[in-house]
Amino acid sequence: MLAAVQKNATRGDPRSVVKAIDQFCRQKEWAMNVGDEKGCILDSVVTEVNPATVLELGTYCGYSTVRIASLLPSNAKLITLEFNPDYAAIARQVIAWAGLEDKVQLVEGASGDWIPKMKEKFGIETFDLVFLDHWKDRYLPDTKLMEECGLLRKGSILLADNVICPGTPDYLEYIRNSPRYKSQYFKSHLEYTKVEDGLEKSVFLG
Ligand SMILES: Cc1ncnc2c1ncn2[C@@H]1O[C@H](/C=C/CNC(=O)c2cc(-c3ccc(F)cc3)cc(O)c2O)[C@@H](O)[C@H]1O
Numbered sequence: 001m002l003a004a005v006q007k008n009a010t011r012g013d014p015r016s017v018v019k020a021i022d023q024f025c026r027q028k029e030w031a032m033n034v035g036d037e038k039g040c041i042l043d044s045v046v047t048e049v050n051p052a053t054v055l056e057l058g059t060y061c062g063y064s065t066v067r068i069a070s071l072l073p074s075n076a077k078l079i080t081l082e083f084n085p086d087y088a089a090i091a092r093q094v095i096a097w098a099g100l101e102d103k104v105q106l107v108e109g110a111s112g113d114w115i116p117k118m119k120e121k122f123g124i125e126t127f128d129l130v131f132l133d134h135w136k137d138r139y140l141p142d143t144k145l146m147e148e149c150g151l152l153r154k155g156s157i158l159l160a161d162n163v164i165c166p167g168t169p170d171y172l173e174y175i176r177n178s179p180r181y182k183s184q185y186f187k188s189h190l191e192y193t194k195v196e197d198g199l200e201k202s203v204f205l206g
C-alpha cells in the first residue's frame with residue numbers, strides 16, 4: 001500500500017494519497033481503511049464540525065488520518081493513537097507523503113493508556129471530534145473513559161466506523177439509549193464491498 005502511495009500519489013497532495021490507497025485496495029488487496037464511500041460521510045462530518053481538536057482511535061495505515069487532516073483549519077490538531085508499531089511506521093510515511101505532519105500527532109500506544117494523559121501530555125482540554133475505528137470491543141470502554149476524563153464537552157461529536165460490520169453492539173446499545181447522547185446512523189457499505197455497514201454520529205449533550 002505504501003509503495004502504491006509513493007508510486008501513484010503526488011507528494012503534498014492528500015487527495016492523491018487517498019485516491020492511490022482506494023485504487024490499491026479495489027484493484028490489488030482489500031484493507032480495512034474506512035474507504036471512499038464511508039470516507040465521503042467522514043469528510044462531510046469533519047467539514048460540518050470544523051474541529052480545532054480531533055482524536056482518532058486506531059490509525060492503522062493513516063488513510064482516515066489523511067482524509068481528516070486534509071480538511072482541518074490551519075491551527076487545528078489531530079491526535080491519532082496506534083499501538084502496533086508496524087502500522088504506526090507505515091502511517092507516519094503515508095501522513096508525511098501527504099504533507100500533513102504539522103497537523104497530525106501520531107502517538108504509539110494503547111488508547112486506554114493515553115486517553116487519561118491527553119490533558120497533561122498534549123494540553124488538550126476537550127475534543128471537538130473523535131473518530132473511533134480501532135478494535136470494536138474498545139469503542140464502549142474508551143467512550144466511557146473519555147467521559148470520565150472530561151475530554152468531551154457539550155457538542156463534542158463521536159463518529160464510529162463499522163457499527164454494522166464487523167459491528168459494535170455494546171457501543172451502539174449504550175450510545176443510542178444514553179440520555180447524554182443524540183445519535184444518527186449513516187447507512188453505507190463496508191469499504192470496497194457491497195456489504196452493509198455504516199457510521200454512527202453521536203453528539204455529547206453534556
Ligand atoms: C486499544 C487500541 N489502542 C490503539 N490502537 C489500537 C487499539 N486497538 C486497535 N488498535 C489499532 O487500530 C487498528 C484496528 C482496527 C480494527 N478494525 C477492524 O477490525 C475493522 C475490520 C473490518 C472488517 C470487516 C469485515 C471483514 F470481513 C473483515 C474486517 C473493517 C473495518 O473498517 C475495521 O475497522 C489497528 O491498526 C490496531 O493496531
Ligand SMILES: [Mg+2]
Nearest residue numbers: 034133161162
Ligand atoms: Mg473501520
